[in-house]
Amino acid sequence: MKNLYRNTLIVLVLLALSSLIPDILFTDRTSGRIFVAVSDGIVAAGLIFLLISFSKKLSKINRQIQLADSGSFTTEFPEKIHDELDMLTLKLSKLFKDINKYDRLRAKNVAKSGKAFASISMNISEAVILADFEENTAILNPAAQKIWNLETRSFPLDIVVKHAQNIEFNKFLERVAGSGEEKAEVSVYFP
């Protein structure tokens, strides 16, 4: 019964159409009138069922999407699939489950390479400055802090690069960002 709504609508259409032609279906006028009354009653009942069921399930789906938009991909699998909206809920739940899984994988990858970078930069004796142009930060590893004798780990990048003594360093950073140059002997001064 996956297409309950469609099937109900088809039956109701046929009933409504047949009650247009009682004279063709019944020779007896009373039988015709009874048939029309019964079929109209069934049509009304069917319509009320559709109205209630459709509104109820649709608002549930809307709630599910709204929750997902706020970041929590709830996966409420319907117990039984009766109609098209149950099917839709099922598909959405499957989709959200996949998104959740994919998201965890991504988060793990971020954590992994973040951890790799952190542990390497914490432990080596060479100075490392991590320059993030977007975030406007220059982050020093312990070795760099030791070499420049600095207590602060993080500097606003613009303050560093705009300093008069750092013209060469700034040019080097621009080359790194532009052409991917990775090696140069430049001095840097932390204000």
Next chain:
Amino acid sequence: MKNLYRNTLIVLVLLALSSLIPDILFTDRTSGRIFVAVSDGIVAAGLIFLLISFSKKLSKINRQIQLADSGSFTTEFPEKIHDELDMLTLKLSKLFKDINKYDRLRAKNVAKSGKAFASISMNISEAVILADFEENTAILNPAAQKIWNLETRSFPLDIVVKHAQNIEFNKFLERVAGSGEEKAEVSVYFP
């Protein structure tokens, strides 16, 4: 007209119910019969409209979800909102747009920390071995390749740690993974 389906269903219910009682609404029998015929005709037409519109839009939404599940979050914004399913398409498109945006942000973060790790490990003169327990790989940076005089950059981790000469190295790795210990003097042999 955001609730076109609901409103249509309500009107059809009222029409179907009123054609149950033509004798109460009309004193004249012919008028009553004409009313019943007209209202049944409208009900049939309304039902056919619902059937076609509902099936068409629902299959469009299902296609949208299916595409999303295969990884492409299409965002087809409906031009005009007439009914509940248009509204649903709109909400889904908004959601998929947000997911896309969030996904790009995540991908950027992965790329960022991956690049930071790569550029630091490529350029330092200290040897770095990146051990990935899940992927079973030990990746060497150029300095490590030079020190151990190896042409290969990547080794299966298990082959390295299970080697008889690497008992100490394996213990060290276990301590790193277990307690987060980060420093030790251990030798390692690459088979």
